[in-house]
Amino acid sequence: MIDLSKPVQLAEGLWWVGSERTYENLQCNPYLLIKDGKGILFDPGSALDGKEVLAKTMSLLPLDHLEAIVLSHQDPDLCYAVSFFEDAGFRGVLCCHERAALILQYYGFKSTFYLVNHHEYSYTMQNGTSIGFIFTPYLHFPGAIMSYLPEQQTLISGDLFGSITADWQLYADESYLDGMKAFHEVYMPSHEILKAAMDSLDCYPITLICPQHGSVIRENISKHIETLRDMPCGLFLLPRKQSLPLDGGIRSLLDQVVTRLITIHGKEAVRTTFEQSPFTINTTKKVISKTSVGESEMWEQFFSYLEQKNGVGWITSISSFVELLSNQYDLPLPLPFSTLAVKTKREAQESAQELRETQQRLKELEESLYRDPVTKLYNNEFYLAFLKKVLDKTERTEHGIAILVLGIDNLDRINLDFETSEGDRTMRILADLLLHNVEDQVQVCRLSGGLFSLLCTSLTKTEAIERANTLRNLIASDERFIVPITVSMGLFHSDEIPPELEGDSAAIISLVDQTTLFRVRLARKQGGGVLISSSESKAGSRSAFTIVLVDNPGFDRDLLSEMLTKEGYRVLVCSNGLEAKRLITESPPDLIVSELLVPKLSGLTLRKDLLNRPSLGRIPFLLMSVNKQERTVSRAFELGIRHFFSRPLAVYELIGLIKLISEKGA
């Protein structure tokens, strides 16, 4: 009994270092050659068994003595384990054909490639031992190779001579040929190619064949080579017409199928499959021992039962073999096989359709995260992400980046005079106008409220000013709006980025954001409908943000005024509504914070009066009162006041809102 939990020596210096666990009846075999304390590993294995292979290898050889890993081709069942070896400290080369290396690079291996076709198909170890490589193109990969160890007269054959079987053992016995055929029939492309490779082996003395799948062949070497040389395989199954014995001919063919099924799926699985069937199977002799089905129906019924019981999987596993038998004996291909291609095609089409639908749904979902529901333009999240992306590449753009932010001056008034649906319609028309009057590469986004941005990646500042003014005029003269609208515009150009901020994209984005909004506010202060493209005041400086505070004298007012001043705002305090109205009319502030009950003009009357002047009506207005009642709240709402604070004040909440307005509320 061989202990497979340890490496097994196969020949002088040659070890099997695989795992005894088999996956889906396909065993993977790595081999290790050690000579004078140096080693070469062949086809190290998969993600499933790679760690065990690593442990077994390291039990025989320190990893820094492993010079090379040979990869017969690029499949994951033999390559993936390279990453385990690299992580553990392997620093040697990967030997393979350059066609395999082309694909292998996508595993992300760090090791250097040794391309055997650039080195006369040989590798010489540091101790002088040479090994040879035999090129076996298209068996089954264009860059497949086998390795030959002259001293051991051993062929390490990659996928060739592999087998698929339920009853794996380390050394092949006489039953091995059937599993070998089962593997080659489906994995090798054609008889001609396979035959040529077998012919090329004539000049090598071989006493041992070590395949990557299946078992080590140490007996009847030439019989195994002959079997592959003669066997039909792949897409080009070559039938040699034969006639069936008149009596029991079909049954003898089905016996061959039973043998094949047992090889691939194992005795137990075959026994249970046919337990309740019209076919009694003797799994020891691998034949049908009894059946109630007549000879003429047997060929069809056997496979119909198999498909019904075990599905397409078992039918697929023997499809090449049954197709070959049908051809050889001029029998009709049983129905499960003739419909197999159709079924597979239909299933593939269905899953392709499903995949397309899922991808479409994902795309829509992703889009919805970056789209504004009202205008269908990209939203603020997208704008910031896109801004970051283009700013990171500033030096690559020829003319620089221009960012134009524009705000509808009279949106509040439209919402108030008509309905909010009209405000939404106004924004949709503006979105449409912008999209139709800018080049394709300009990103148009809606940031919030009536605030939009246009981002152009290749425009000088002069060009940007020219285009912005054209847009401003187009907007002012568009007759689709329910009333004419004007926009205040703030333009920023990447020329303005100070050198000390270069490379700090977060700081640059904040500068762009604050500067554009600040300029929109400045434009509004000038009565709206203008473009501001430069500003002397420090961008985003709150001292430029003026608040008129209308409140009765007292501790509350002083505290609020002081806190806002500390936050950097310019605060103008008024004690009554009339005084506030005069001040606001003379010099419109950015925000009004008013107590409801102040002398001369109440907070609500003040608001109502300001609404008569569009430029004053759009200044954000916050109301405060000790007497917050339903009636006053709904009256305030009618006048477009969206924020009404109860007193005593939640001061930090109020200041938080003011910050929000001053940063975004342009």
Ligand SMILES: [Fe+2]
């Ligand atoms: Fe393969």
Ligand SMILES: [Fe+2]
């Ligand atoms: Fe393989």
